[in-house]
Amino acid sequence: MIRLSSLASPPVLAAGLLGIALLAPAAHANEAVIRKNLSERLPNLPRIDEVRPTPMRGLFEVRLNGTDLLYTDAEGNYLIQGVLIDTRARVNLTEERLDKLTAIAFDDLPLKDAFTVVRGNGQRKLAVFADPNCGFCKRFERDLAKLDNVTIHTFLYPVLGKDSEQKSRAIWCAKDRAKAWDDWMQRSVVPPEPKADAKCDTTALERNLAFGQKYRITGTPTTILANGTRVPGAVGLDRLEPLLAQASAAGK
Numbered sequence: 739m740i741r742l743s744s745l746a747s748p749p750v751l752a753a754g755l756l757g758i759a760l761l762a763p764a765a766h767a768n769e770a771v772i773r774k775n776l777s778e779r780l781p782n783l784p785r786i787d788e789v790r791p792t793p794m795r796g797l798f799e800v801r802l803n804g805t806d807l808l809y810t811d812a813e814g815n816y817l818i819q820g821v822l823i824d825t826r827a828r829v830n831l832t833e834e835r836l837d838k839l840t841a842i843a844f845d846d847l848p849l850k851d852a853f854t855v856v857r858g859n860g861q862r863k864l865a866v867f868a869d870p871n872c873g874f875c876k877r878f879e880r881d882l883a884k885l886d887n888v889t890i891h892t893f894l895y896p897v898l899g900k901d902s903e904q905k906s907r908a909i910w911c912a913k914d915r916a917k918a919w920d921d922w923m924q925r926s927v928v929p930p931e932p933k934a935d936a937k938c939d940t941t942a943l944e945r946n947l948a949f950g951q952k953y954r955i956t957g958t959p960t961t962i963l964a965n966g967t968r969v970p971g972a973v974g975l976d977r978l979e980p981l982l983a984q985a986s987a988a989g990k
Contacts, residue, residue, distance in 0.1 A: 768812045772798060775814035792822060793831065805839045805954060807832055837968075840954045844964050848949060849891055851942035853915035858887035862982045863964040867895040867950060870905040870922060872958040878972035879923040885975075888982075892919060893946050895958055903943070905929060911938035964988075 769789040776783055788801040792809065800808040800817075809818040821832040847865050866882070868875040882890060894910055896902035905922065908929035912918035921927035932938050949955075961969040961978075963985040969978070 768798060771812070772800065772810055772814040776800070776810070776817070779814070780817075793824065794822065797822070799835070801839075804952065805836060807835065836954065841966055842953050842962050842968065843966050844962060847891065847893075847962065848945065851945050851949075852891040852893045853910075853919070855890045855892070855916050856888075857885065857890075860887065860889040862888045862986055863891075864888070864982065864985075865891040865893060865962040867893045867946070867955050867958060867960045867962075869895055869898045869902050869958040870909065870919075871898045871902045874972040875959045876923050878959045879920070881972070881975050881978065883920075883924065885978075885982075892916075893949075894943055895946050895950055895955070895960075896943060897947070897950075897958065904931075906943050907938075907940045908932060910940055910943060 768791070772789050773786055776786065784802045784806075786800060786802060787804060788799075790799050790801075791797075792799050796812055798810050798812065800810055802808065809820070809822065810816060821830055823830050823832075844863065844865070849865075852865065862885070866878070868878070894906040896906040905928075908931050909915055909918045909922065911932035912929055918929045922929050950960075957970055959972055961973075963969065963981060965985040965988040967981060967985060969981060973981075
């Protein structure tokens, strides 16, 4: 354990703790002022979820709609839309913050709205959000087919138009969803349309779209690993294998 006394002499430590104690009420005061002024001056502004100080002195983050970020001064006199970059660390602080806000715990995925393929012992787990008309998804599927000892949960995520919606419904309503998906993605065998009198609940597709919007899944394919790591795009096996190994090690 690191003792505070080993990091600062008593006078310096006391001064530091006093500074922290004084900053906390000031931040709360700023939050109240910012909320009041923005709400009064911009009545059409969505409800403010959170106001918090940023690493930049005098600049505050205003979070709306769950994951929309704006920035303002201590009195809410000015509102800024854009990204905040730490030039010394070369870090996009806005993107970093959004990643935290939209992180998806694997256990929180609604797996009932996906279809699942298990190969080998199935120990390595991943979930993929994919559109049937996405060329990158088709390339990614060819790589996924080479994985062994894996469990793959596929969420149909039709974001590329009406034809994607139709194909997703046909695949979801197929007797063997995984085969219908594989036939289309790897062999271009068009999934048959469900019969008119077939009883098939496709509301899972709507829930998938809502889930993706909530967690800012803006492109396909998007992969979620067992440790919560989000992998955008059709990454090759040379990158995916080490990520799967890291995710498996984190779960032990």
